[in-house]
Amino acid sequence: MTIALMGNPNSGKTTLFNLLTGGRQHVGNYSGVTVEKREGTLKADDMTWQVVDLPGTYSLTAYTEDEVVARDFLVRNRPDGAVTVLDATNLERSLYLVVQLLELGVPVVVALNMMDEVRKNGTTIATNQLARLLDVPVVETVARTGEGRSDLLGAARKSLDSGEVRRPHLTVSYGHDIEEALTEMVPLIREQAFLTDLYPARWTAIKYLENDEDVMAKGARAGAPHDQLLAIVDRVAAHLQTTLNTYPEAIIADSRYGYITSLLKQGVLTRNPDRESRARFSDNLDRILTNSVFGPAIMLGVIYGMFQATFVLGEIPMGWLESFFGWLGNSASAMIPDGLLQSLVVSGIIDGVGGVLGFVPLIMVMFFLLSFLEDSGYMARMAYMLDRVFRAFGLHGSSVMPMIVSGGIPGGCAVPGVMAARTLRSPKEKIATILVAPFMSCGAKVPVFLLLAAAFFPGSGAQALFWITVAGWAAALVVARVLRSTVLKGEATPFVMELPPYRMPTLRGMCIHTWERAWQYIKKAGTVILAISILLWAAMTFPGLPSERVAAFEAERSQIETSSVMTDEAREQALLELDNRQSGESLRNSVAGRIGTALEPVTEWAGFDWRTNIALVGGFAAKEVIVSTLGTAYSLGEVDPEEAEPLSARLASEPGWSPWTAAALIAFVMLYAPCFVTVVTIARELSWGWASFSVVMNTVLAFAVAVGINAMG
Amino acid sequence: MRIDQQATVEQISAQGELGRRIRDMGLTPGTAIKVVGRAPLKDPVAIRLMGFTLTLRNNEADHIQVAVQE
Numbered sequence: 063m064t065i066a067l068m069g070n071p072n073s074g075k076t077t078l079f080n081l082l083t084g085g086r087q088h089v090g091n092y093s094g095v096t097v098e099k100r101e102g103t104l105k106a107d108d109m110t111w112q113v114v115d116l117p118g119t120y121s122l123t124a125y126t127e128d129e130v131v132a133r134d135f136l137v138r139n140r141p142d143g144a145v146t147v148l149d150a151t152n153l154e155r156s157l158y159l160v161v162q163l164l165e166l167g168v169p170v171v172v173a174l175n176m177m178d179e180v181r182k183n184g185t186t187i188a189t190n191q192l193a194r195l196l197d198v199p200v201v202e203t204v205a206r207t208g209e210g211r212s213d214l215l216g217a218a219r220k221s222l223d224s225g226e227v228r229r230p231h232l233t234v235s236y237g238h239d240i241e242e243a244l245t246e247m248v249p250l251i252r253e254q255a256f257l258t259d260l261y262p263a264r265w266t267a268i269k270y271l272e273n274d275e276d277v278m279a280k281g282a283r284a285g286a287p288h289d290q291l292l293a294i295v296d297r298v299a300a301h302l303q304t305t306l307n308t309y310p311e312a313i314i315a316d317s318r319y320g321y322i323t324s325l326l327k328q329g330v331l332t333r334n335p336d337r338e339s340r341a342r343f344s345d346n347l348d349r350i351l352t353n354s355v356f357g358p359a360i361m362l363g364v365i366y367g368m369f370q371a372t373f374v375l376g377e378i379p380m381g382w383l384e385s386f387f388g389w390l391g392n393s394a395s396a397m398i399p400d401g402l403l404q405s406l407v408v409s410g411i412i413d414g415v416g417g418v419l420g421f422v423p424l425i426m427v428m429f430f431l432l433s434f435l436e437d438s439g440y441m442a443r444m445a446y447m448l449d450r451v452f453r454a455f456g457l458h459g460s461s462v463m464p465m466i467v468s469g470g471i472p473g474g475c476a477v478p479g480v481m482a483a484r485t486l487r488s489p490k491e492k493i494a495t496i497l498v499a500p501f502m503s504c505g506a507k508v509p510v511f512l513l514l515a516a517a518f519f520p521g522s523g524a525q526a527l528f529w530i531t532v533a534g535w536a537a538a539l540v541v542a543r544v545l546r547s548t549v550l551k552g553e554a555t556p557f558v559m560e561l562p563p564y565r566m567p568t569l570r571g572m573c574i575h576t577w578e579r580a581w582q583y584i585k586k587a588g589t590v591i592l593a594i595s596i597l598l599w600a601a602m603t604f605p606g607l608p609s610e611r612v613a614a615f616e617a618e619r620s621q622i623e624t625s626s627v628m629t630d631e632a633r634e635q636a637l638l639e640l641d642n643r644q645s646g647e648s649l650r651n652s653v654a655g656r657i658g659t660a661l662e663p664v665t666e667w668a669g670f671d672w673r674t675n676i677a678l679v680g681g682f683a684a685k686e687v688i689v690s691t692l693g694t695a696y697s698l699g700e701v702d703p704e705e706a707e708p709l710s711a712r713l714a715s716e717p718g719w720s721p722w723t724a725a726a727l728i729a730f731v732m733l734y735a736p737c738f739v740t741v742v743t744i745a746r747e748l749s750w751g752w753a754s755f756s757v758v759m760n761t762v763l764a765f766a767v768a769v770g771i772n773a774m775g
Numbered sequence: 776m777r778i779d780q781q782a783t784v785e786q787i788s789a790q791g792e793l794g795r796r797i798r799d800m801g802l803t804p805g806t807a808i809k810v811v812g813r814a815p816l817k818d819p820v821a822i823r824l825m826g827f828t829l830t831l832r833n834n835e836a837d838h839i840q841v842a843v844q845e
Contacts, residue, residue, distance in 0.1 A: 121799040125792045154825045155801045272795075309790060315798035319806075344828070345811060354815040446830050450816035453832070459819075556793045556835055557819055558800060561828040 064112040065218060066135060068163065069147030070156055071118035072439075072562040074175040076100075077571055078147050078205040079115040082215075087574075098484075106215055114141065120155070122162040124276035126487060133276075136168050137260050143169040143222035145214065150174040150187060150202075151563075153331060157322045164196070164232035167262045171218045172200040173210070184334030192330045198230060206568055233264070236317045240271060240310060243298045250287045257284055270295050271310040344439075344563040352443055361444055368435070369471050372427045379423035387416030405603060406596070414595025414683070419584070426580045428467060428478045433575040435463075436485060437567030442559060449557060455539040456546025458491040458557070465495065465538060469502030472531050476500040476740040480747055481579060488555030494545050496744055497756050498538040500736035503531050506685035510731050513689055517710040518724035534732055541763070549755075582746075594738050598683045601653040602676075602691075607644070608651075615644045642694075649694050654679050668730065668768035669723035669775070678730070684737050722775025726768040733764035781809045782841035789838035800829055802839060 067082075069075035079087075083102025100115040116135055117128035124130050136144065144163055148156035163170050172193075174180075180187060193200040199217040203210030235241065247267035251258065257266050257280060269277040270291050281288045295310070302308050350356055391412045398404040435441045441463065449459030461483075468479025479499045486492035503511070508527070515526035546552075606612075622628070622636045649655050650672065658675030665675055673695035681688040693709050713719050735757040736744070745753035776782060784806045787797055801824060802808070811828060812821040821830045 121795070123795050123799065125795060152825065152827050155827065158799065158801065308786070309794075311790075311795060312787060312798065312803075315795070316803045319801060319803045348812060348821075348828075352812055352814065352821075354813075357815050442830075446819060446821065447814050447816075449832065450814060450818045556796045557830070557832045558793070558796045558835060559830050560800070561821055561830050563828075 063109070063222065064114065064139070064141040065222065066132075066141040066144045067113060067115045067147060068132065068144050068159065069118060069175075070120050070149060070152075070159060072560060073118065073147045073149040073152075073156065074205045075118055075147040076115065077568060078145075078173065078175060078203065079113065080571055080574055081205050081208055081211060083113050104215075109219070114139075119159065121159060122166065123272070124274055127489065128487070130276060133166075136163075136166065141168075143171060143218065145171045145173055145218060147173045147175050147203075147205075150176050150180045151183065151185070153187065153326060154319070154322055157325070158318060160196070160198075161232065161234060161318050161322060164198070164230045165234065165262075165265055165268070167230060167265070169222055169230065170198045171214070171221060172196070172198055173203045173214055174200060175203050175205050177202045177209070178204045178207070186332045188330050188332075191328065192325075195325050195328060195330070196232070234318055234321045236268075236314055239298060239302060239305075240313055240317075243271065243294050243310075244268070246294055247291055250290055254286045256287050257281060267291070268314060271298065272314055273311055347564055348443070348561075351440070352447060357443075357447055361447060364435075364440070365466055366471070368431050369466070369474070372424065372431060376424040376427040380420055383416070383420050383423065387412055387420070390416070402603070406599065409603075410596045410599030411592065414599065415592055422580055422584060424475060425478045425481075425583055426576050429481075429579045430572055430576045432463065432467075432482055433572045434567055437565070437571060439562045439564045441485065442561050445559065446561060453554060453557075455543045456491070456550075456554070457495055457539075457542050458486060458488050458555070460486045461491060461495040461542075464499045465502060465535075468499040469504040469507075470531075470535065472503040472508050472527055473505045474502060475504050475506075476502065476736055477583070477743050478579075480740060480743045481583075483747065490546065490550045490552055491555060493748060493752060494542045494550050496748060497545060497752070497759070498542045500740055500756070500760065501538040501541070501733055502534050503527070503732065504685065506737070507731055510685065510688050511728055513710050514713075514724045514728055516707075517714040518719070518721040530728060530732060533729075537733060583743075594742075595683070598654075598680070601657075602649060602655075602680060603652055605651065605653075607648045611647065615640065645694055646696065649676060649691075665765075667772065668726050668765060669718070669720075669772040670727065670730075670768075671718055674727065678734070681731070682735055682738060684739070685731070688731065720775055722772055726771040726775075729771055730764045730768040733760055733767060735761045735764075776810045776841070776843060778810050778812060780843060781807065782843045783807055784839060785842050786840045787838060788840065789835070793835060793838065797831070797835070797839065801825055802829075808841065 067075055067079055079100065079102065082104050087100060087102035098117070102113045102115070104111040104113050114135065116132040119126070119129045119132050122129060122133050124133065135141070146156075146160050146163060148160070150156075160170060160172060174187065174189065174192075177187075187202075189200050189202055199221050201210055201214045201217050203214055236244070244264065244267050247270065248263045250256070251263040251266055256263075257277075260280075261269075261277070266277060266281070270281070273295075278288075278292075281291070299310055302310060302313065351360060391408045394407050394412060395404060398407060432441075435444075441460070444462055445459030447459070448462050452459055452461050463485070464479045464483040466474065466479075467482050468474050468476040476499055479502070480496050483492055483496045483499070486495060511527055511530050512523055515523045519526055607615075619637065619640055622633060622640065625633065628636065650659065654676050655672070657679055658672040661675045662670075662672050665671075670678070673692065676695050677688045677691040680691040689709070692713075696709065696712055713724075735741070741753045741757060744756055784802055784804055786804060787794060787802060789797060806824055808822045808824045810820060811823045813819075814821075814830075818833045819830045820833060820836055821828055822836075823829075
């Protein structure tokens with residue numbers, strides 16, 4: 063048996079889902095959309111149920127992806143029933159969804175969640191009366207503590223699994239004008255069996271009156287009474303416009319709420335007006351947390367604190383992982399003889415995958431804190447406070463988190479940043495946010511900036527980093543604005559958002575959430591990312607030096623080794639220099655090197671020579687690689703990004719380099735294609751189309767800016 | 776409307792997505808609302824209705840006609 067979980071956002075639906083299914087759950091995506099599909103298995107007594115956690119929605123219209131997904135699942139997959147989770151402190155609005163489910167003819171079990179808060183508020187809900195009036199089972203639950211679980215299972219089993227499931231028939235009366243139209247429309251639909259395989263006839267008619275694009279598009283394809291129905295709708299709409307100055311959809315929504323209000327008045331709900339304690343607590347907190355002076359100050363503190371915590375806490379396990387992969391690399395070097403295989407295993411596979419898995423602790427800490435901010439209700443306040451600023455650039459208040467996590471404070475990482483954009487419910491704003499988030503100064507770009515600043519703007523490292531960060535934000539916001547008036551053109555998605563009351567999140571919920579994100583990332587690292595690591599390794603290794611060059615190096619080497627005039631120390635030094643020269647030359651000869659050389663005529667415009675080009679090509683794998691590749695290309699051997707003084711001194715003395723070249727390179731690194739881990743993440747969150755768009759757009763933009771800066775020099 | 780002022784919704788003049796979102800949240804004629812706050816930059820606005828808090832941008836709230844209670 064399959065049951066669907068439905069409910070408003072913030073109704074405790076996910077907490078209930080975790081309670082029902084425990085750890086036995088699986089997260090995927092619905093095909094074609096980015097809405098998460100969360101499924102779990104429920105085992106109790108002798109039964110096994112599939113539980114599908116549908117996205118949280120307020121309604122069953124078809125405006126948001128979430129709503130379309132939820133509705134299509136109910137209609138196409140025909141679950142045996144739906145458990146609707148209601149925030150019982152918010153009965154009117156929650157019942158709006160229940161009423162729509164009943165109209166759609168879905169067998170429903172109602173879970174009145176958060177009953178503890180209802181009791182604390184001094185409100186009484188006559189559960190039996192509500193069940194009788196709606197003619198569906200109603201169970202009281204407190205998902206956070208597990209109260210009501212067995213009652214809910216019992217009720218679901220009795221009403222959904224009994225073999226003779228009753229499809230509910232709830233009829234809301236929509237008033238004279240609408241009802242008259244419905245009596246005309248319903249027989250038309252019935253006679254011609256119009257969409258009746260999917261929806262009840264009355265429901266289809268109501269959706270036509272509501273101007274529901276999704277149903278009307280299906281209707282247009284089905285043919286026959288579609289045009290007749292449209293004619294009736296137009297007539298009613300015109301009539302309502304002239305007589306009452308309103309629209310059918312408005313009347314329908316009003317009637318539903320009217321129905322709910324009268325339902326609650328029949329002895330279901332008794333409020334105690336003096337004791338709305340929870341609301342009062344939240345209000346008092348909001349007076350400080352969203353105050354026009356303290357609010358932004360506290361928000362800055364929270365963001366900064368979260369950032370510090372992430373990188374301080376994340377650093378420790380990151381260090382462990384780094385040492386582990388370092389050890390693994392060394393052991394592999396010791397076990398496998400020198401040569402291509404060793405290089406493949408150590409430089410290709412272990413370094414590549416290690417570099418990627420190194421992010422896992424960071425992602426886990428980051429998402430743990432993010433889910434705290436989200437579940438506690440603070441995130442909604444941040445969006446509320448910042449919306450005015452972000453809206454000016456065609457974004458949404460909720461765009462702030464992805465941008466900060468990506469490196470809005472230098473040192474972030476675009477991978478969790480892009481993933482954090484999931485909380486955005488507005489499609490266009492979400493795409494724009496994801497596309498511009500990689501402009502931020504992530505932790506891997508910072509060493510490049512510091513290296514160049516040290517070489518060409520000595521003594522101004524901190525200042526340079528500050529201005530680079532500001533430039534990153536400016537670029538992100540401006541590009542977002544441009545995107546929103548070109549490829550992502552369109553009206554701002556309505557903001558209309560609930561500010562949920564402050565709640566203490568459950569540890570279990572946060573842990574499950576964190577693990578899910580980390581696991582999705584690890585799975586990617588094991589597949590796509592491994593393949594790309596190997597590809598990039600090959601590009602920087604093959605083809606090796608021609609044999610006569612190798613022979614020449616060998617001859618030189620043996621000459622040094624046998625030289626009698628050198629001290630041991632000088633000999634070692636000479637050998638190291640020789641090695642570095644050889645790896646530099648072999649890098650130039652590799653595919654990546656040839657690409658770098660081939661690109662020189664183009665990149666000359668920006669002042670980059672082939673060495674820089676190779677480093678930038680390598681930087682596509684991971685921006686950390688830029689500094690070490692530059693080192694190899696300048697025959698300094700692999701340079702540790704943390705201790706790059708020799709390289710920085712070398713660059714400063716190179717004839718081809720000027721401060722303008724450095725500035726152009728800084729701008730290019732800031733703006734060009736995101737590293738491939740980010741690209742893969744973008745593809746997962748949006749699509750490969752958008753991921754490629756991001757690579758091309760960013761690189762073209764970066765190049766244009768770099769050329770501009772170089773031209774000024 | 777000022778903060779802490781109460782009102783009753785008279786009409787929602789928005790159509791399409793915005794109109795439906797507003798209605799879905801329970802802002803229908805006859806609903807009692809109260810302005811509970813404004814964001815630091817005076818936009819969006821936060822209102823309380825039926826026991827929960829909703830925020831919407833000022834230009835979205837413009838589509839809601841209310842009768843203010845003094």
